[in-house]
Structure formats: C-alpha cells, structure tokens
Amino acid sequence: GESVGLHLPTLSVQEGDNSIINCAYSNSASDYFIWYKQESGKGPQFIIDIRSNMDKRQGQRVTVLLNKTVKHLSLQIAATQPGDSAVYFCAETGQAGTALIFGKGTTLSVSS
C-alpha cells in the first residue's frame, strides 16, 4: 500500500549547524509534497511545499529537495536554532482526489 516514511525518528544537532531531515515515499504518482513542523502542544504548521515538476525549492532558511528517481524528499534547515526544535512531518498526495498521506515524523532537537 501507499506509505510515507522518514528515515530517522530523531535527530539531534547543535545550534548553528545545518539540519537535514529525510523522507522516503512509495507512490511514484504523487505530484505534491509538503513539509510540516509541529511544536509541542500545537497543531502542525505548513513550512514549505514542492510539486513534482521541480527538484528544489527554497524558503527562508529552509530548502526542500525532491528526487523522483529514488522517491526521496528532504528538508534542509540552515543555521538551526533552538526554536527549530519540533517534530517534522512530510506529506504526499495520495491517489487522485484523496487526502494527503503523512509520514510518522522526525523529532529534531537543537542544543545550544
């Protein structure tokens, strides 16, 4: 069946380092991908998205890379700050007309 997974459930980095959070997806027909950030006690917040006709998209301190050949998605956070500590989810489109499919999340811990 379809599934979206993340390579690591936890990631610990030092303040100022660059962080890379990875996600593997299984549905080669997915055409839209999203990264969400969820801080403790809050709902997920949209960070950045990318469509399948792109392989890279940049936001403020964040970059999403899409490799359709190996069905891999990554989120890069530059100069990671303590406020970046959260759970990060990737999500992909399901079969046409159905809801998004979410991965289980990676917990990013930033120490100063």
Next chain:
Amino acid sequence: DVKVTQSSRYLVKRTGEKVFLECVQDMDHENMFWYRQDPGLGLRLIYFSYDVKMKEKGDIPEGYSVSREKKERFSLILESASTNQTSMYLCASSPGTRGTDTQYFGPGTRLTVL
C-alpha cells in the same frame, strides 16, 4: 492568514459519553479533515469532507461520525466514548477541489476518556 480553530484544547470525558469536537475555519475552504495523532502512529485520517453535507471515511472511521451543515464548520462526534479514543484530535482545512492541497491545521484538542 488562515485560521482554524477548535472548540477545546483539553477535554476529559467518561466512557460511554457522547462527545462533540467542533472545528471552524475562516478562509472559505472547501475541504475539511479530522485526524487523530498518537505516539508512534503519526496522523491518521478519521473523516473528511469536500463540501457541505458531504463526508467520506478516512482510514479509521470506526467509532466516529461527522457533521458538516455549514461550509466553515466540521464537527467530529464520538457516539459513545471509549478509553481507546483518548488521543490528540486535529482538524484541518484546505482550499481547492481536491483533498490534496496544502492543509492548514488547528491547535488540536487533547481528549482523555476515563
């Protein structure tokens, strides 16, 4: 900014009670969703709605029902709450005619069933 609000942040109910969780969005979005979130299981879709009075089952609809009488409001109903329904419940909405656009989430309701 999109705003999705949920009626309660924390709720404690007893087994067998009927529970209503309310969600309201202010961006005229077509689509609304209810998820539950449990440690190690991620977000699991309970029900979603593409239009007023329309509903579709998600991955885990058993024990739940929903109501969408107005476009901005989507209610999740636990007909007879059970302890295994203790969870964080998240509501989301998205624009467009497909359920696969960016979804915007509310703050969540942490429900405890005793």
